[in-house]
Amino acid sequence: MPTAVRAFRNPRRRRYRRSPWRSPSGQEMAMLGKLFLDHPRTVNETYGEHWYVANRFGLLMIVAGLGTMLHGFVPGxxxxTGSNMVKKLHGEMAHRQPANLRPPSSDAHSVPPQGWHLEYEI
Known part of the structure; x- marks a missing residue:
């Protein structure tokens, strides 16, 4: 190596660094499992199924939110839109739960609870 280049070299720099393409350690695999796989398993889904359901719910909430914002500007x-989507998504979410964990009235078309005023729906 030429002398000029050697003078600018950092003497503390490691010569051999670990490759970024190395295989993950057991601790890193456990962390990845916790982040990506533990929750979908608790709801009896694969990662792909959970990704699809969560993104579908999110997209429907965004669309309903935009419709509700438009309703705020033009009340007629x-x-x-917002109320119907909330009811629809609640019904789907309640239906997806195991039978022993479902709330008593998990039917999306059930009678509204006592004190529910339709005129306050969005």
Whole structure:
């Protein structure tokens, strides 16, 4: 190596670094499992199934939120969009739960609870 180049070299720099493409350690695999696999397993889904369901729910909530915002500007438009989507998603979520964990009235078309006023729906 030429002398000029050697003078600028950092003497503390490691000569051999671990490759970024190395295989993960057991601790790293446990962390990845906790982040990506533990929750889907608790709801009896694969990672792909959980990804699809969560993204579908999220997209439907965004669409309903935009409709509700439009309703805020023009109250005559989309008068029940937000409420209907909340009921639909709640019904789907309640239906997905195991039977022993479902709330008593998990039917999406059930009678509204006492004190529920339809005129306050969005």
């Amino acid at each position: 438009l989309m008068t029940r």
